[in-house]
Amino acid sequence: MKRILTGLQPTGVITLGNYVGAIRKMKQLQDEYDSFIFVADMHAITIPQDREQLPKNIRSLVALYLACGIDPKKNTIYIQSENIYHANVSWMLECNSYYGELSRMTQFKDKSRKNANFTVGLLTYPVLMAADIIIYDADYVPVGVDQKQHVELARDIAIRFNKKYGDTFKVPDFYYTDTEVKIMDLQDPTKKMSKSAENPKGVIKLLDDLDDVRKKIMKAATDSEAVVRFDPENKPGVSNLMGIYAALTYKSMEDIEEEFKGQNYGTFKKAVADVVCSELEKIQARYYEILNGKELDRILDEGREKTLAMAKEKYEMMKKKIGLYRG
Numbered sequence: 001m002k003r004i005l006t007g008l009q010p011t012g013v014i015t016l017g018n019y020v021g022a023i024r025k026m027k028q029l030q031d032e033y034d035s036f037i038f039v040a041d042m043h044a045i046t047i048p049q050d051r052e053q054l055p056k057n058i059r060s061l062v063a064l065y066l067a068c069g070i071d072p073k074k075n076t077i078y079i080q081s082e083n084i085y086h087a088n089v090s091w092m093l094e095c096n097s098y099y100g101e102l103s104r105m106t107q108f109k110d111k112s113r114k115n116a117n118f119t120v121g122l123l124t125y126p127v128l129m130a131a132d133i134i135i136y137d138a139d140y141v142p143v144g145v146d147q148k149q150h151v152e153l154a155r156d157i158a159i160r161f162n163k164k165y166g167d168t169f170k171v172p173d174f175y176y177t178d179t180e181v182k183i184m185d186l187q188d189p190t191k192k193m194s195k196s197a198e199n200p201k202g203v204i205k206l207l208d209d210l211d212d213v214r215k216k217i218m219k220a221a222t223d224s225e226a227v228v229r230f231d232p233e234n235k236p237g238v239s240n241l242m243g244i245y246a247a248l249t250y251k252s253m254e255d256i257e258e259e260f261k262g263q264n265y266g267t268f269k270k271a272v273a274d275v276v277c278s279e280l281e282k283i284q285a286r287y288y289e290i291l292n293g294k295e296l297d298r299i300l301d302e303g304r305e306k307t308l309a310m311a312k313e314k315y316e317m318m319k320k321k322i323g324l325y326r327g
């Protein structure tokens with residue numbers, strides 16, 4: 001059975017973008033693949049985090065995975081920082097990665113531009129991500145398109161290590177779907193919907209109050225043409241709402257255009273709000289039950305023990321190949 005693996009950062013409540021871009025893909029694939037999903041908490045500290053809030057976010061993210069339908073019987077679920085091998089493997093990979101390739105990563109360029117005093121962790125972030133992936137010999141990595149470049153770097157690093165030290169890692173691949181959607185900010189549809197956006201009105205979080213969700217959608221930026229037509233370049237707001245509607249109903253853009261032919265944006269937005277709220281309502285109902293139950297810790301303990309044993313094996317193999325042992 002081929003293996004898929006993904007992680008999300010516990011940097012706040014996850015968004016509709018994270019759900020469609022990553023979690024829901026994992027849910028759809030969990031029957032066909034050996035599935036690994038984790039909390040990328042060490043990636044989260046590449047930018048400052050509140051130390052009281054972070055543990056709450058970590059727990060909440062796991063509860064959200066489960067509430068979104070990630071089945072603990074079909075997935076290995078764990079927390080990155082509970083496994084010391086990720087950072088150790090990452091160091092060995094860092095010593096086989098280049099400053100040039102890391103400084104060219106789009107995410108690094110964006111985030112370092114926002115804060116001149118950025119940490120080195122922001123630069124080496126994709127190497128830790130490569131470690132997360134290749135320690136477990138993952139075949140495919142289901143992430144949103146914004147993370148594709150990092151998966152390609154993980155490929156390059158795996159290939160380079162294999163060439164230099166002999167076959168050690170499986171070379172991973174970005175997981176492509178035919179319905180790849182990048183959900184954009186509702187207020188500024190030229191930017192991706194992001195957990196850390198400054199304006200909360202443009203972002204739908206999975207635990208948002210449903211009345212607020214409805215308001216945010218009804219107030220989403222559109223245009224003056226008053227035609228529901230998919231044209232991301234000239235009609236980014238309407239196209240984004242169509243993308244959300246398509247992702248949740250599995251309808252094609254043509255079908256959606258047909259469905260709302262001759263109707264105004266108010267009617268269209270109401271339909272989008274209805275499908276979003278009905279999806280979130282189900283998730284929220286399960287979330288609170290799971291968050292307060294005992295099951296969550298048992299699942300995480302099991303995930304930790306399983307991944308520690310797997311990662312240790314790879315780590316020892318790497319040490320031997322590199323020559324890190326008593327002569």
Ligand code: ATP
Binds near residue numbers: 015017182183193
């Ligand atoms: P932050 O804003 O804190 O940087 P983020 O919202 O971009 O975070 P991540 O934790 O970096 O979220 O990403 C989690 C997963 O969600 C990744 O696989 C990423 O590709 C995917 N993702 C994030 N935003 C979107 C989006 N707007 N549309 C589709 N997929 C997305």
Ligand code: LTN
Binds near residue numbers: 006040133147
């Ligand atoms: N960088 C990813 C989170 C992440 C990840 C990974 C995703 C860390 N390690 C390994 C897939 C595989 C992000 O979504 N921001």
